[in-house]
Every structure is written in structure tokens, then in C-alpha cells.
Amino acid sequence: MPEIIKSTGDYKKLLSYQKTDVIYQIxxxxxxxxxxxxxxxxxxxxxxxxxxxxxxIEGCAASATSSKTELRLLNVAKASLKELLEDYEDYLKTRGHRQWQQGSPEFEAMRRLGxxxxxxxxxxxxxASRPPETIANMAIILLNQADYLLFRQLKKAE
Known part of the structure; x- marks a missing residue:
């Protein structure tokens, strides 16, 4: 018997979800x-x-019945994470801390971990054992990775 509603799978298996769960907890x-x-x-x-x-999560659930809703929700997720990225960058700037740059040892190590x-x-x-400026830099790298994953997920959903 053919499926009337397409299967959405388990959102917890999505790399974008896993990455954003880490970002939320951090x-x-x-x-x-x-x-x-x-x-x-x-x-x-x-x-x-x-x-x-x-x-x-909502986009994954909506994908069963509406690609348009799925795309809208994934775009909202992407926009929310961009806002958070800016908050972390502002934290570093307003406190005179250095933001890790691509090619620096810290950046590359965290990029690989992420x-x-x-x-x-x-x-x-x-x-748990890092200073706030290190945590902010870690979050920035994870946010950029999540943004890329969501970009790929959006392209696939189109």
C-alpha cells in the first residue's frame, strides 16, 4: 500500500539538529x-x-505534509542562529576579546572537533573548564557549521 503521508524520519538523526542541540546547551x-x-x-x-x-524539529514534522512549511521553518531556524551568532560576536567585541580567525590553531582545532x-x-x-571568550569562539564556529548544514538541508528540501 503506498504511503499517503511521506515518512519524515527521526529528526534526532539530523546533523543540523544535533549541532543545534549542542549550541543550545552551550x-x-x-x-x-x-x-x-x-x-x-x-x-x-x-x-x-x-x-x-x-x-x-517542527520543520522535520511539517515535511510530511508541506514542503513549503518545512522550508519556512528551516529558514526561521537559520535566521535565529544568525542572530545568536551576532550576539556571540558582539560579546567578544564589546569586551575586547579576540575572535578566532580561520587558519589560527584554535579555530582549526575547534572546526575539526565540530x-x-x-x-x-x-x-x-x-x-565547563573554559573561559567565556573561549566558549564564545567555540559557539561561533559551531553556529557557522550549523548554518552550513541548514543551507544544505534547505537545498535538499527545495
Missing amino acids: TFFFCHNFLDIGDRIVDQMIQAARSGKQNI ATRNDATYFMGLV
Whole structure:
């Protein structure tokens, strides 16, 4: 019997979801440990990270019945993560910290880690002992990787 509604698979197997789950957990940790809890930026950063992750889940669910809705939700996820990326970059700039550049040892090491690891437990073990500027740089690299994964996912869904 043919499928009436296409199968969406398990969103937890998507690399984009796994990456954004790591980003959400890192952002939650970062905000609660290094920013003033009463500051609006805390809620905005956590919400942007959550929105990135949750819209991937919703997009995956919507893909069963509407490609248009799937694309819209994945684009919302992408936009939320871009907003979060800017927040991390602003954090570094406003505090006089250096943003890692492509080719630097730190950048390349983190890029390799981000390309091969997607488990939040691993990354949370790393951030637990790092200063905030290192965590911000780690998040920036992971956000750029998530953006690329979402770009590929959007192209495939079109």
C-alpha cells in the first residue's frame, strides 16, 4: 500500500539538529554563568538558540505534509542562529576579546572537533573548564557549521 503521508524520519538523526542541540546547551551554560541574569540579552540568546533547534524539529514534522512549511521553518531556524551568532560576536567585541580567525590553531582545532563531534555531553565537558571568550569562539564556529548544514538541508528540501 503506498504511503499517503511521506515518512519524515527521526529528526534526532539530523546533523543540523544535533549541532543545534549542542549550541543550545552551550548557550544556556554561557548565559547562566557569564552574563547578568537580569539582562535582556540572556533571554534573547537562549531563545534564539532554542528557536534554532525547535524549528528544525517542527520543520522535520511539517515535511510530511508541506514542503513549503518545512522550508519556512528551516529558514526561521537559520535566521535565529544568525542572530545568536551576532550576539556571540558582539560579546567578544564589546569586551575586547579576540575572535578566532580561520587558519589560527584554535579555530582549526575547534572546526575539526565540530566537524567530527555532535554530542552535547562531550562539548559540555569542554566548556565547563573554559573561559567565556573561549566558549564564545567555540559557539561561533559551531553556529557557522550549523548554518552550513541548514543551507544544505534547505537545498535538499527545495
